[in-house]
Every structure is written in structure tokens, then in C-alpha cells.
Amino acid sequence: MTQVFKFGGASIQDAAAIRRVGELLARFRARPLIVVVSAMGKTTNALETLLAAARAGETEEYRDRLETLRQEHLTTVEALFGDRAGPVTERVEALITELDQLHRRHASRERPFHYDQTVCYGELLSTTIISAWLDEAGMATEWLDARDLVVTDDCHQAANVDWQATVERVRGLATDDDKIRVTQGFIGGTTEGVSTTLGREGSDFSAAILAHCLDAEEVTIWKDVPGLFNADPRRFDNAVQLERISYDEAIELAWHGAKVIHPKTLGPLQQKSIPLTVRSFEDLEAPPSTIGRDTRFDTQTPSLVLLEEQTLLEIRSRDFAFMDEPRQHDILGRLVEAGLHASLIDAGAMRLSLCLDDGHPDRLEPLVSSLCADYAVVRHEDLTLLTVRHADDALLAALSAGRDSLAERRNADTAQRLFPSTQCQGTWHIPL
Numbered sequence: 164m165t166q167v168f169k170f171g172g173a174s175i176q177d178a179a180a181i182r183r184v185g186e187l188l189a190r191f192r193a194r195p196l197i198v199v200v201s202a203m204g205k206t207t208n209a210l211e212t213l214l215a216a217a218r219a220g221e222t223e224e225y226r227d228r229l230e231t232l233r234q235e236h237l238t239t240v241e242a243l244f245g246d247r248a249g250p251v252t253e254r255v256e257a258l259i260t261e262l263d264q265l266h267r268r269h270a271s272r273e274r275p276f277h278y279d280q281t282v283c284y285g286e287l288l289s290t291t292i293i294s295a296w297l298d299e300a301g302m303a304t305e306w307l308d309a310r311d312l313v314v315t316d317d318c319h320q321a322a323n324v325d326w327q328a329t330v331e332r333v334r335g336l337a338t339d340d341d342k343i344r345v346t347q348g349f350i351g352g353t354t355e356g357v358s359t360t361l362g363r364e365g366s367d368f369s370a371a372i373l374a375h376c377l378d379a380e381e382v383t384i385w386k387d388v389p390g391l392f393n394a395d396p397r398r399f400d401n402a403v404q405l406e407r408i409s410y411d412e413a414i415e416l417a418w419h420g421a422k423v424i425h426p427k428t429l430g431p432l433q434q435k436s437i438p439l440t441v442r443s444f445e446d447l448e449a450p451p452s453t454i455g456r457d458t459r460f461d462t463q464t465p466s467l468v469l470l471e472e473q474t475l476l477e478i479r480s481r482d483f484a485f486m487d488e489p490r491q492h493d494i495l496g497r498l499v500e501a502g503l504h505a506s507l508i509d510a511g512a513m514r515l516s517l518c519l520d521d522g523h524p525d526r527l528e529p530l531v532s533s534l535c536a537d538y539a540v541v542r543h544e545d546l547t548l549l550t551v552r553h554a555d556d557a558l559l560a561a562l563s564a565g566r567d568s569l570a571e572r573r574n575a576d577t578a579q580r581l582f583p584s585t586q587c588q589g590t591w592h593i594p595l
């Protein structure tokens with residue numbers, strides 16, 4: 164049965180990292196194997212900035228950024244292939260030329276469309292280099308264009324998968340020889356062949372889509388941490404690894420913002436009972452985390468998620484009317500129309516509070532203006548949302564000590580509190 168491996172940006176950020184991926188594959192490769200790869204390092208961010216310069220008509224800045232992108236990829240090619248770099252250099256140069264030409268073609272199109280035509284080059288470049296490197300290292304590969312495999316609608320930047328069409332395309336893949344199939348995460352294509360993207364950090368989801376369609380045996384995502392922890396180990400000094408948790412528990416953590424797995428990843432795997440292993444590409448001996456059907460360990464350890472850059476809107480009617488269902492319906496309808504997601508919703512008799520991500524001012528500001536036109540709105544900015552799963556009162560009290568909670572929500576297994584970010588800086592310690 165097929166295995167799917169996914170490598171994110173950090174695992175392939177430069178030539179040394181790509182070499183390490185080659186070594187890792189030589190040691191752990193399964194047969195058949197599909198390898199899903201993100202863009203190198205922070206390339207997607209760089210492409211977003213390139214797009215901004217192109218759309219603003221800042222020609223000089225655009226040229227500089229394109230040249231930096233080109234140089235970074237060519238430097239990696241040079242470091243990997245040395246005097247045998249010729250053919251890969253040519254392919255990289257061809258992709259950069261294509262990227263440059265498309266800006267002229269699409270400059271007047273709407274931004275989400277233009278965005279997808281641009282940022283997909285990050286993954287096209289990385290997979291071109293990696294596939295060639297694995298060939299060089301003696302592992303025969305087949306480079307697959309994910310835009311021909313993952314069929315989506317044309318909802319650019321957050322495309323929805325057409326599962327039936329995708330299953331048909333993916334099932335047609337040959338997997339019965341010794342080749343490693345290398346393809347791009349994050350990107351797909353419409354039936355008309357237009358490039359789309361699945362949402363930032365969506366490569367984990369791509370791996371799950373392919374695994375689902377192929378009834379794969381397992382998905383392994385190789386990360387810069389040994390596995391899934393009960394809190395981000397970079398923010399919590401005593402975070403502990405969760406060696407086994409259920410799909411439902413992992414979905415909750417990802418949905419509440421645990422950055423380690425894209426939230427859409429688990430659903431397609433759960434449906435086919437395909438386990439997801441989170442494993443370190445830095446420490447190959449470290450025991451991984453496995454997400455599967457087993458729910459026995461879910462409640463043993465409280466898990467914590469911190470979401471930064473949050474804004475709270477406290478919304479009241481101007482005529483002292485209750486915040487009843489018709490008003491809630493109106494406000495949440497505007498939220499949906501703005502394409503925003505509330506990380507916390509707290510309703511009272513006279514007030515509806517929404518906690519929203521600050522990262523999309525282009526969507527947030529029009530929503531706030533529209534609400535201010537009809538409601539009394541109080542806005543609090545620069546907040547951090549703490550979500551705790553399976554917390555008891557003592558733990559919540561200890562985590563909240565010395566912090567002012569601006570909004571709260573709690574149900575049987577999840578508690579959320581919103582604090583000023585100034586009170587949440589630095590490393591946290593989970594009180595035991």
C-alpha cells in the first residue's frame with residue numbers, strides 16, 4: 164500500500180536540508196511512495212511580496228525581488244549539483260521566466276486569481292529541484308504536477324477540492340514501479356487547467372487528499388519538532404509530546420490554531436482510517452506522534468494553543484434591544500460575507516463578542532465599518548487568545564494569574580480566554 168510523505172518549507176530550506184531529505188528517503192523510503200513538497204523556506208512569503216510589487220507597479224522592486232528569488236534557487240541548485248547543474252538550472256530559469264511573463268498577462272485580473280498564478284511557482288521550483296536531486300542520488304523519481312491531480316473549484320486562495328474528479332485523476336497514477344512520485348503541496352487546478360491554491364500552509368492537506376484518494380497506508384509529515392506536543396514547544400518550556408491522540412482531538416487542536424498541522428488535513432484521513440504520523444526530520448531516532456482512531460489518551464494531558472494578533476469586537480444594538488437571534492444572524496452573516504472566521508464567539512443578552520484574526524485588514528476593516536454603521540462597536544486590539552483542552556479550574560486559574568481576561572468561553576472540554584498580548588510575551592510555563 165502507498166505511503167505519503169510530506170516535507171514542509173523548513174525541511175527543504177537550502178541545499179544542506181535537501182541533501183538531508185535525500186538521506187532520509189534513502190533510509191526510510193517506502194514502496195510505493197508519494198512525496199509531497201512545499202516551497203523552500205519562506206518562498207511563499209517572498210512570492211506574496213513579489214505579487215504586491217507587481218500589482219503596485221513598483222517595477223524596480225519587482226525586478227529586485229524576482230532576481231533574489233532566482234538567485235536563491237540557483238544557489239541551491241549550484242550547491243547541490245556543482246558542474247552537473249546545467250539541466251536543472253535550465254528548468255529553474257524556465258520557471259522564473261514563466262513567472263515573470265505571467266505578471267504581464269494577469270496584472271489587470273483580480274488579486275486572488277493573480278495570487279494563485281504567482282505563488283504556485285514556489286512549489287513548482289522546489290519540486291523541480293528536489294526531484295532532480297533524488298534522481299542524482301540514485302532514487303528514480305517521477306515529477307507530477309499537482310495542478311493536474313488535485314482538482315478544485317475556482318475559489319482562488321482557498322480552493323475547494325472536487326473529490327470525485329480528484330479521485331479519478333489520482334487513481335490513474337501508476338504506483339507499481341520503484342519510482343518515488345514527487346509532487347507539490349498547497350496547489351491544485353481547475354478542470355480548465357487554471358492554477359489554484361488550498362490556503363496558506365495547505366501542503367499537509369495536499370498529502371491527506373492524495374492519501375485519501377489512494378487509500379494509502381499512512382501519511383508521515385516530517386517537521387522540525389519530534390511530533391505533536393500538548394503546546395507549541397517554542398512557546399511553552401515544559402510542553403510534552405503527545406505520542407498518540409485521536410483524529411477528533413487533533414482536529415480540535417488544529418482548528419483552534421495549533422500551527423503544526425493544517426486543520427483540513429485530518430478529515431480526509433479519518434474517513435479512511437489512515438494514520439497520520441508527525442515525525443522529526445532533524446532527529447530520526449526520536450519517537451514520533453501518531454494520530455489515529457485511538458481515543459484512549461486524549462484527555463490524559465491538557466493541551467494549550469496560543470493565537471496571537473487577535474482583535475475583539477464587542478457589538479451592541481444602538482437601541483438597547485436584546486442581542487437576539489435576528490441580530491446575531493445579521494452580524495454573523497456579515498462575518499461570513501467578509502470571509503472571516505471568529506476564533507471565539509461569546510453571546511450575552513445585550514452583546515455579541517467576536518474575536519477575529521488581525522492578519523487580514525483588507526477583510527476586517529470593511530466588516531468593522533459595516534458593523535459600526537448599524538451597531539455600537541467597541542474594539543480591543545493586540546490580544547492573544549489562549550485555548551485549553553481538558554483543563555480543570557486550578558489550571559485555568561494558574562494560567563490566568565496576572566492576566567486580564569477580556570472575553571471567555573467554556574464548554575465541556577475546551578476553555579478559551581482572551582488576554583492583552585502585552586501580558587502574554589515570552590516563554591510560558593504550564594503550571595502542573
Ligand SMILES: Nc1ncnc2c1ncn2[C@@H]1O[C@H](COP(=O)(O)OP(=O)(O)O)[C@@H](O)[C@H]1O
Pocket residue numbers: 170171172173174364385386387388390391392393394395396397421422423424
Ligand atoms: N502543538 C504543537 N506541537 C508541535 N509543534 C507545534 C505545536 N504548535 C505549534 N507548533 C509549531 O509548529 C512548527 C512546525 O510546523 P510548521 O512550521 O508549519 O511546519 P512545516 O512548514 O514544515 O509544515 C514547529 O516548529 C512548532 O513551533
Ligand SMILES: N[C@@H](CC(=O)OP(=O)(O)O)C(=O)O
Pocket residue numbers: 170171172173201202207208285348349362363364365366367
Ligand atoms: N508553501 C505554502 C504551503 C505550505 O504548506 O507550506 P509549509 O508546509 O512550509 O507550511 C505556504 O507557505 O503557505
